[in-house]
Amino acid sequence: MQRFPCPFCGLRDEREFHYLAEAGKTRPDTTQPIDDNTWADYLYGKTNTEGVVDEVWMHLSCREVFILRRNRSSLAVEKAIALRTEAE
Amino acid sequence: MRSPYSAWSIFREGLRSQRGWGQAWRSPKPKSQYDVIIIGGGGHGLATAYYLAKKHGVTNVAVLEKGWLGGGNTGRNTTTIRSNYYYPESSALYDLSVTLYEDLSRELNYNVMFSQRGVLTLCHSVPDMEMGARFTNAMQLNGVDAELLDTPAVKKYAPILNFDASARYPIHGAIWQARAGTARHDAVAWGYARAADALGVDIIQQCEVSELVFEGGRCVGVETNQGTLRAPHIAAAVSGHSSLLANKAGLQLPIQSYALQAFVSEPLKPIMDTVALSPALGTYFSQSDKGGLVIGGGIDRIPSYAQRGNLPTQETVLSGLIDMAPILSRVKVLRQWAGVVDVTPDSSPIIGPTEIPGFYLNCGWGTGGFKAIPAGGYLLAHCIAQDAHHTISAPFDLTRFTTGRLIDEGAASGIPH
Numbered sequence: 001m002q003r004f005p006c007p008f009c010g011l012r013d014e015r016e017f018h019y020l021a022e023a024g025k026t027r028p029d030t031t032q033p034i035d036d037n038t039w040a041d042y043l044y045g046k047t048n049t050e051g052v053v054d055e056v057w058m059h060l061s062c063r064e065v066f067i068l069r070r071n072r073s074s075l076a077v078e079k080a081i082a083l084r085t086e087a088e
Numbered sequence: 089m090r091s092p093y094s095a096w097s098i099f100r101e102g103l104r105s106q107r108g109w110g111q112a113w114r115s116p117k118p119k120s121q122y123d124v125i126i127i128g129g130g131g132h133g134l135a136t137a138y139y140l141a142k143k144h145g146v147t148n149v150a151v152l153e154k155g156w157l158g159g160g161n162t163g164r165n166t167t168t169i170r171s172n173y174y175y176p177e178s179s180a181l182y183d184l185s186v187t188l189y190e191d192l193s194r195e196l197n198y199n200v201m202f203s204q205r206g207v208l209t210l211c212h213s214v215p216d217m218e219m220g221a222r223f224t225n226a227m228q229l230n231g232v233d234a235e236l237l238d239t240p241a242v243k244k245y246a247p248i249l250n251f252d253a254s255a256r257y258p259i260h261g262a263i264w265q266a267r268a269g270t271a272r273h274d275a276v277a278w279g280y281a282r283a284a285d286a287l288g289v290d291i292i293q294q295c296e297v298s299e300l301v302f303e304g305g306r307c308v309g310v311e312t313n314q315g316t317l318r319a320p321h322i323a324a325a326v327s328g329h330s331s332l333l334a335n336k337a338g339l340q341l342p343i344q345s346y347a348l349q350a351f352v353s354e355p356l357k358p359i360m361d362t363v364a365l366s367p368a369l370g371t372y373f374s375q376s377d378k379g380g381l382v383i384g385g386g387i388d389r390i391p392s393y394a395q396r397g398n399l400p401t402q403e404t405v406l407s408g409l410i411d412m413a414p415i416l417s418r419v420k421v422l423r424q425w426a427g428v429v430d431v432t433p434d435s436s437p438i439i440g441p442t443e444i445p446g447f448y449l450n451c452g453w454g455t456g457g458f459k460a461i462p463a464g465g466y467l468l469a470h471c472i473a474q475d476a477h478h479t480i481s482a483p484f485d486l487t488r489f490t491t492g493r494l495i496d497e498g499a500a501s502g503i504p505h
């Protein structure tokens with residue numbers, strides 16, 4: 001099994017993780033009119049690029065949502081980037 | 089003109105020490121100008137070229153393949169052919185494919201070994217049987233053959249399955265499609281290639297497209313490692329790599345590429361006459377004519393361009409096989425491999441023109457492209473030659489993701505992705 005790094009728990013078995021989406025999408029401003037193409041791109045569009053990609057993953061054990069930088073061609077994991085900031 | 093394959097030619101070559109067989113297709117140098125260029129020499133690309141030449145008289149066609157014919161998903165699938173889908177649009181599409189497969193060996197003069205041995209989709213509970221009845225009714229209403237079997241009937245077709253009442257997933261019955269079956273996957277690619285070549289199509293292997301060429305907003309050609317080739321119509325049939333190619337045309341597709349694994353066991357004496365699928369266990373299997381069990385399951389749940397699979401999915405699929413048929417627990421797996429599949433949000437394909445004039449797509453088949461090769465080729469050829477959708481391909485236009493009229497077979501037929 002491959003092991004993925006959780007920013008909160010450290011290295012864990014890949015079966016504990018769930019892929020959610022490609023990182024970097026921004027929800028359209030719903031206070032303004034939104035045309036169909038913009039919605040379709042937001043809902044369904046995917047870069048689906050090869051090589052190193054930032055993806056949003058969840059560690060199912062601790063429910064941490066984070067960015068996993070991963071190579072989709074070699075399947076090597078580069079690093080995990082936490083989305084949490086310190087509580088103010 | 090090469091001579092057709094026949095029982096007589098096999099007999100004759102037997103007497104001549106097999107020295108009289110000619111090449112099945114040429115390896116021509118690419119011309120600089122074609123009427124249609126098809127990117128991707130898998131089943132769908134070759135079938136598109138064949139139907140362009142055969143049905144529409146368009147013979148100045150090139151099929152470009154970066155590796156070897158059928159070396160992608162066409163040669164990596166589990167060879168199952170079926171049309172057990174839920175929505176009328178999907179039934180029309182996949183049943184066109186099964187119908188074309190039924191006559192394909194004769195049509196192509198090439199034995200694709202289509203064996204209509206039937207597919208069992210197992211039901212493991214009373215609610216499963218109720219959903220099975222609903223699904224069977226939907227298929228029958230769409231004009232596709234379907235039957236709901238009870239346990240003794242399933243046992244008759246596939247006695248090696250686990251009929252123990254204490255099984256983790258006991259068998260209550262199955263949805264049965266008798267016209268479904270398996271075929272020789274390489275033969276489908278080779279048969280289409282040979283028949284298309286005989287009609288004048290240029291099949292060019294080891295020819296990788298690096299860029300698309302545009303003039304005045306139209307796609308008018310491709311740059312390849314064998315030079316620049318031009319045509320007013322460029323079609324891409326490149327499955328898992330569709331997003332990367334469409335990106336060269338400035339298009340972003342609603343596709344995610346995943347690895348899909350398959351397995352084959354050591355050869356066994358005949359023990360399994362049909363294809364059996366357990367949605368609950370996420371495994372299906374059949375037995376090839378060589379005797380190997382051909383085993384498949386769901387996709388790896390991680391986006392991937394690697395043509396190999398990950399271990400958790402192997403564990404799920406193979407332990408599912410043993411739950412389905414415990415008699416197979418000591419069978420050895422001979423080989424494992426994976427292909428890169430193009431999965432859409434509604435698990436239905438994308439066929440037809442794009443917003444870029446001159447650029448066409450045949451993609452998004454996900455885990456089910458092999459069964460649809462004749463239909464995908466037939467319909468894309470129609471789109472290109474007639475400059476309009478066939479009524480069967482119209483619902484599968486790329487614009488459905490903007491209009492919201494999805495054909496969600498992922499939910500309706502329980503496709504596990």
